Amino acid sequence: MSRSERPIARYADPFDDFPRNAIRPKRAASPEEWRAADVALVARAFDHLPDKGACSAIDVGAGQGRLVPAIGARASSMVLLEPDLLRARIAGQVAARLPECDAEVVVADATTYTTYRKFDVIVCSHVIQHVTSSHRRPLLESLRNLCAPWGVLLMTYPNTDNGKEAYYISEQEASAVAVATSEATRSAFDRCIAGSGGTSDGVKRLGIWHSAMEDVPQLHTSSGFRVLDHGAYRWFEHWVRFKDGRTLSVPACDAYTISVVQ
Numbered sequence: 546m547s548r549s550e551r552p553i554a555r556y557a558d559p560f561d562d563f564p565r566n567a568i569r570p571k572r573a574a575s576p577e578e579w580r581a582a583d584v585a586l587v588a589r590a591f592d593h594l595p596d597k598g599a600c601s602a603i604d605v606g607a608g609q610g611r612l613v614p615a616i617g618a619r620a621s622s623m624v625l626l627e628p629d630l631l632r633a634r635i636a637g638q639v640a641a642r643l644p645e646c647d648a649e650v651v652v653a654d655a656t657t658y659t660t661y662r663k664f665d666v667i668v669c670s671h672v673i674q675h676v677t678s679s680h681r682r683p684l685l686e687s688l689r690n691l692c693a694p695w696g697v698l699l700m701t702y703p704n705t706d707n708g709k710e711a712y713y714i715s716e717q718e719a720s721a722v723a724v725a726t727s728e729a730t731r732s733a734f735d736r737c738i739a740g741s742g743g744t745s746d747g748v749k750r751l752g753i754w755h756s757a758m759e760d761v762p763q764l765h766t767s768s769g770f771r772v773l774d775h776g777a778y779r780w781f782e783h784w785v786r787f788k789d790g791r792t793l794s795v796p797a798c799d800a801y802t803i804s805v806v807q
């Protein structure tokens with residue numbers, strides 16, 4: 546495995562405490578259920594490839610490599626693109642255990658990343674909700690540049706299910722386990738994302754955009770993709786604990802969009 550490293554960003558939630566907290570604790574759910582739903586979508590994306598032979602993939606915003614085994618099982622080569630150095634290293638360790646797949650870790654921001662290489666499959670899982678609102682289009686344009694002419698893009702993200710986008714900021718105090726979420730304005734969300742890794746005063750803050758159902762497919766279409774498959778999916782009941790004490794359970798809050806180049 547080769548690796549190019551240039552630390553450029555920190556992700557506010559390096560150990561995925563926030564999604565773990567969003568899984569309703571009363572039921573015997575585990576992050577595995579979240580992964581299983583996304584792994585099924587990865588398989589679906591690969592199924593859209595016209596040629597089932599050896600193929601290349603890129604996991605954009607690979608995080609800790611949660612989906613790397615699923616992607617590596619289907620691709621002969623893959624790039625793990627992740628701006629947070631700590632998370633990129635963990636993802637690299639996951640990839641190193643995949644003997645059949647030639648993996649490379651790139652520490653970079655997807656909205657500005659350029660390469661001459663093109664990929665058959667692009668996975669961008671639960672990333673778009675964490676880029677500033679003005680960087681959504683640059684992200685899509687960058688993914689379009691990475692995509693082979695016959696290539697497939699899979700994107701997963703939260704959606705509000707009510708036709709209106711919403712912004713949230715989740716906070717976790719140092720040494721606390723619980724995560725508290727507040728509704729936020731778009732500008733507060735943007736400031737949180739653009740801030741220093743989202744952490745200040747010992748509090749981790751993660752901005753999360755919940756799209757309206759058609760927002761992301763429209764971004765795909767206007768960035769040179771044609772949408773093949775799009776829908777909401779239920780992996781488990783999301784459990785949001787608000788700062789003011791309210792709780793909200795959201796049964797089907799995630800969505801996926803699978804596209805090909807137009």
Ligand SMILES: C[S@@+](CC[C@H](N)C(=O)[O-])C[C@H]1O[C@@H](n2cnc3c(N)ncnc32)[C@H](O)[C@@H]1O
Pocket residue numbers: 555556605606607608609610611612626627628629632653654655656669670671672675676
């Ligand atoms: C919720 S995690 C998802 C990780 C992984 N894709 C998964 O599904 O488990 C979001 C990831 O997106 C990464 N990320 C945020 N902004 C990014 C950007 N501009 N370019 C690439 N990755 C980004 C974060 O560093 C973080 O690892």
